[in-house]
Amino acid sequence: xxxxxILLKVASLLAEILDEDSVALSDATEAPDIPGWDSFVNIxxxxxxxxxxxxxxxxxxxxxxxxxxxxxxxIEHKLxxxx
Amino acid sequence: xxxxxxxxxxxxxxxxFQLSKVASLQDRMTGLAALANFDLSPVxxxxxxxxxxxxxxxxxxxxxxxxxxxxxxxxxxxxWTADHLIDSLVLAGLRRRILFTLTLGPYGLLHQALLSxxxxxxxxxxxxFLLDIERRASLVPIVDSNASAQWARRTQExxxxxxxxxxxxxxxxxxxxxxxxxxxxxxxxxxxxxxRGPAAGIxxxxxxxxxxxxxxxxxxxxxxxxxxxxxxxNIHDLRLWRNAKLLISPDAAPLAMDQLAALCGAILGMxxxxxVLDLDNTLWGGVIGDDGLNGLRLGPGSGDGESYSxxxxxxxxxxxxxxxxxxxxxxxxxxxxxxxxxxxxxLLSMEDFxxxxxxxxxxADNLIExxxxxxxxxxSLVFFDDSPAERDLIRQALPMxxxxxxxxxxxxxxxxxxxxxxxxxxxxxxxxxxxxLQYRENANRSAFMSESRDLSDFLRSLEMTISMRPYHPTDLxxxxxxxxKTNQFNLTTRRYSEADVRALGENPDNLVLSARVKDRFGDxxxxxxxxxxxxxxxxxxxxxxxxxxxxxxxxxxxxxVLRSLVHRARSHxxxxxxxxxxxxxxxxxxxxxxxxxxxxxxxxxxxxxxxxKWWRLTLxxxxxxxxxxxxxxx
Numbered sequence: 001x002x003x004x005x006i007l008l009k010v011a012s013l014l015a016e017i018l019d020e021d022s023v024a025l026s027d028a029t030e031a032p033d034i035p036g037w038d039s040f041v042n043i044x045x046x047x048x049x050x051x052x053x054x055x056x057x058x059x060x061x062x063x064x065x066x067x068x069x070x071x072x073x074x075i076e077h078k079l080x081x082x083x
Numbered sequence: 084x085x086x087x088x089x090x091x092x093x094x095x096x097x098x099x100f101q102l103s104k105v106a107s108l109q110d111r112m113t114g115l116a117a118l119a120n121f122d123l124s125p126v127x128x129x130x131x132x133x134x135x136x137x138x139x140x141x142x143x144x145x146x147x148x149x150x151x152x153x154x155x156x157x158x159x160x161x162x163w164t165a166d167h168l169i170d171s172l173v174l175a176g177l178r179r180r181i182l183f184t185l186t187l188g189p190y191g192l193l194h195q196a197l198l199s200x201x202x203x204x205x206x207x208x209x210x211x212f213l214l215d216i217e218r219r220a221s222l223v224p225i226v227d228s229n230a231s232a233q234w235a236r237r238t239q240e241x242x243x244x245x246x247x248x249x250x251x252x253x254x255x256x257x258x259x260x261x262x263x264x265x266x267x268x269x270x271x272x273x274x275x276x277x278x279r280g281p282a283a284g285i286x287x288x289x290x291x292x293x294x295x296x297x298x299x300x301x302x303x304x305x306x307x308x309x310x311x312x313x314x315x316x317n318i319h320d321l322r323l324w325r326n327a328k329l330l331i332s333p334d335a336a337p338l339a340m341d342q343l344a345a346l347c348g349a350i351l352g353m354x355x356x357x358x359v360l361d362l363d364n365t366l367w368g369g370v371i372g373d374d375g376l377n378g379l380r381l382g383p384g385s386g387d388g389e390s391y392s393x394x395x396x397x398x399x400x401x402x403x404x405x406x407x408x409x410x411x412x413x414x415x416x417x418x419x420x421x422x423x424x425x426x427x428x429x430l431l432s433m434e435d436f437x438x439x440x441x442x443x444x445x446x447a448d449n450l451i452e453x454x455x456x457x458x459x460x461x462x463s464l465v466f467f468d469d470s471p472a473e474r475d476l477i478r479q480a481l482p483m484x485x486x487x488x489x490x491x492x493x494x495x496x497x498x499x500x501x502x503x504x505x506x507x508x509x510x511x512x513x514x515x516x517x518x519x520l521q522y523r524e525n526a527n528r529s530a531f532m533s534e535s536r537d538l539s540d541f542l543r544s545l546e547m548t549i550s551m552r553p554y555h556p557t558d559l560x561x562x563x564x565x566x567x568k569t570n571q572f573n574l575t576t577r578r579y580s581e582a583d584v585r586a587l588g589e590n591p592d593n594l595v596l597s598a599r600v601k602d603r604f605g606d607x608x609x610x611x612x613x614x615x616x617x618x619x620x621x622x623x624x625x626x627x628x629x630x631x632x633x634x635x636x637x638x639x640x641x642x643x644v645l646r647s648l649v650h651r652a653r654s655h656x657x658x659x660x661x662x663x664x665x666x667x668x669x670x671x672x673x674x675x676x677x678x679x680x681x682x683x684x685x686x687x688x689x690x691x692x693x694x695x696k697w698w699r700l701t702l703x704x705x706x707x708x709x710x711x712x713x714x715x716x717x
Contacts, residue, residue: 039327
């Protein structure tokens with residue numbers, strides 16, 4: 001999975017949770033930039049990513065990932081290690 | 084983790100949108116309840132819950148009840164995050180025609196919340212306590228062998244004290260959950276044996292809570308059973324607990340809330356009473372008309388056969404605890420009867436079914452007939468049928484009937500039926516255990532009646548004995564049960580907990596009477612309850628509650644109870660009996676009861692519900708009826 005594919009996947013999962021048609025994300029996007037992306041949505045997003053990509057976040061990652069770039073880095077890293 | 088609901092329809096949003104514009108609020112609520120019976124995504128859940136709660140704001144409690152719904156405000160006092168459970172609870176309620184409106188109390192401040200006058204103004208029906216398991220369990224010492232027992236006792240006392248605060252100051256039913264161990268054990272397999280450590284303490288506490296829930300009168304939500312069935316890691320995500328104090332992970336919310344709603348539903352009288360079963364591929368594998376007796380899969384020899392046997396055994400146990408069984412099958416009657424009588428592996432017998440409809444008619448018509456025959460509403464029925472087409476038909480034709488989505492593999496039939504928590508009860512009385520027998524005896528009475536010339540002839544030949552007894556503690560469970568589930572002959576439909584009934588019964592100023600009925604066909608048990616409280620200023624007794632089981636309609640029981648009530652009220656020096664009729668969607672047959680018995684209409688007394696009609700009987704003017712039963716007064 002390329003980084004861009006991961007980005008699109010995360011965006012579509014977030015859109016589903018927020019009940020939007022689509023959400024535009026970039027590496028620099030932070031939760032407060034997207035209306036409705038609160039801490040509970042964040043938890044749901046992380047769980048959805050785990051299920052969709054068969055990975056598992058650590059507790060601090062669920063809590064601390066600050067922007068979309070960090071999320072993508074972490075996912076990329078986990079997917080790579082999985083191989 | 085499945086709720087056995089059919090998949091969400093593709094046009095869910097369109098349907099929801101159309102429903103939100105439906106002018107008839109009754110049709111709208113019914114439609115919303117039907118939508119709640121699909122397997123919805125979190126987003127869909129949220130949207131449906133919002134429309135339901137918005138609609139509920141337009142409706143008074145009485146209007147909701149007249150639509151066959153119950154409204155139920157819940158105060159949540161939480162030491163862990165519950166916000167993500169609310170929408171799921173609203174939906175789980177909607178599936179049972181209960182409208183939960185939730186208020187979250189101040190986080191972590193249980194005692195303060197219980198003293199709050201502001202929260203009290205919300206008049207909650209239930210107070211749900213969500214306790215921090217980890218904080219309490221971390222206090223279990225492992226040093227000496229008494230420590231886990233002491234910890235369990237202290238925690239039990241803490242819970243009982245909270246329950247007592249609710250009981251003394253609120254008109255609400257407290258709900259507590261039991262505990263599970265987040266840490267596992269300190270000592271491993273041997274922990275519970277040596278009785279030290281958190282798992283040992285929690286095991287002790289959980290069994291202690293079973294007893295205190297009865298004595299301290301709170302409802303116990305068996306969270307631990309959920310954890311045992313689905314696995315702790317599927318119910319509880321430790322990361323989310325540590326990060327955000329979510330005890331129940333978002334994925335498990337629909338399931339957990341469904342179980343909680345079922346528990347509340349039992350108190351609200353919304354549990355189901357009848358299990359209507361199909362035969363082919365439901366009670367046995369194969370089609371009797373095609374495969375013949377020897378071609379059926381049932382009993383040892385195949386996995387499926389074992390599963391059908393296990394399902395029959397489960398259904399039989401349900402019947403033994405008081406769930407009424409009925410058959411609705413598209414089949415030739417004689418072929419089915421032969422199969423049930425002659426197949427050596429059949430566990431259920433013809434005598435287990437209170438009503439048997441094997442014919443080629445439309446199943447919706449059969450269900451309507453079954454409900455009418457049993458004298459129960461269609462909303463008392465659960466329809467269990469392997470055919471998706473029949474299920475679809477019933478869902479559309481009779482939306483008030485519960486229709487679980489049956490798995491294709493019979494291995495999971497029990498899981499599906501059990502998981503739906505349709506027949507949840509909060510008490511078990513000896514009447515429950517004899518219910519099927521009583522309904523069968525009733526069928527005998529019906530046959531007998533059609534042979535009798537007229538009603539009084541019939542009543543005389545029944546050789547009835549009616550025993551009138553003042554409140555006795557041994558009747559507490561049955562009286563409470565009748566109060567909470569009788570809908571048809573129920574003048575006021577007030578629901579009371581065991582503690583309420585005990586308080587009313589033990590007050591010597593009140594008249595709390597029960598009637599038992601026996602006849603030549605059997606013992607009907609305790610079938611009627613009346614509660615009257617004195618109004619000294621007006622020299623009268625006011626009838627707070629009067630109800631009677633539908634099994635004994637039209638048998639002069641109500642006249643016998645009235646006679647007893649009149650005599651007892653007179654001996655207390657009263658001059659009048661005052662009663663009121665509060666209409667609901669189900670009790671119209673009692674609407675003219677008071678005037679029929681010679682009561683005269685009067686102006687409403689005190690605080691009164693809209694639609695209520697008030698009546699008064701002057702005891703001096705009471706005409707003794709001629710009764711065709713032997714009356715015993717105790």
